[in-house]
Amino acid sequence: MAANDYRGYLRNHMDMEQGGSRFQPPTQSTHRPLIFGTLAVMGLLQVASSVTILLHLTGYLREVDLSSAQPIEEVHSEPIIADPFKEIKKKERSRKKDPTPIAHLSVKTPMDFASTDPNVLTTVHWNQFHGTLKKVKYHDGRFVMEEQGLYYMYAKTCFRYAPDHASKKQDVSNVQLIQYIFHESHTQTKLKPVLLSKSGATFNFSDPKYNMYCVQQGRSVQLKQSDGLFVNVSNSWLLDPEPEGTYFGVFKLST
Known part of the structure; x- marks a missing residue:
């Protein structure tokens, strides 16, 4: 009776070991495609995001340059170039109208x-x-x-x-x-x-x-x-x- 119980224990123990070997953890080769695919998608998303930000900033800077170029030309170029000639002409006219005694x-x-x-x-x-x-x-x-x-x-x-x-x-x-x-x-x-x-x-x-x-x-x-x-x-x-x-x-x- 005891011998039969021992043999049953051994059979059950072997069956458990054989059954457990069926669920072995996946090897690294099965995870590599998934990892590479994930990294590739993340890289593409990052590149797309960087390009979008760059295009947005470039367009914004062009708008700033175009909007600020005209006032600078109007405010600074005309007084610097035109005003001295106007002052000289005014002085010449005043001298002609008002000669020195x-x-x-x-x-x-x-x-x-x-x-x-x-x-x-x-x-x-x-x-x-x-x-x-x-x-x-x-x-x-x-x-x-x-x-x-x-x-x-x-x-x-x-x-x-x-x-x-x-x-x-x-x-x-x-x-x-x-x-x-x-x-x-x-x-x-x-x-x-x-x-x-x-x-x-x-x-x-x-x-x-x-x-x-x-x-x-x-x-x-x-x-x-x-x-x-x-x-x-x-x-x-x-x-x-x-x-x-x-x-x-x-x-x-x-x-």
Whole structure:
């Protein structure tokens, strides 16, 4: 009885081992196609996704470039190129419409300066038809300003004496040759000229043939509209009538 039970146990144990061998785990060869297929699909999906993202970004960047190119051209190119030329043209037009005040006149001839008294000052008159007058008026030996500003004035007067050609003999052993520049302000109730500058010297014209001396001076001065400038000299009878030697001028520096 016991022997039969033992043989039954052994038979059952062998049957179990044989039956268990039927369900062996699959080998690696059966999983490889599935793994490779899965990786291939994932790779294709990743490539497709990358291409889609790249195309989307490329299209977006082109839209940004196209939308931003026109404003940049309109905003920056025109002012940088066109504006300087516009400013230059405006300045040229303003200069043509508004010239700088300037005046330059030479001495007026013939002169009728007969006084030989050194204490008597004579106002020099200028030839308004031979010279330049722009935005400066001339009246009775005076420059009259049409607009206020800072001006530079200058004057040159030459004195000469030739005994052989003199109409009458005069004592020129100790003669004063002085040039004065005066300023008249239109705001004064009583017109009283103000001396701006003077220059000259005392000479002894001893040469029997020809004697000459020139005085030249200039300075800046602030002038108002309708203010006047004029030149006085002593011993005006010795004044040189040549326009190259005796002249008067003024021009505006700034406002």
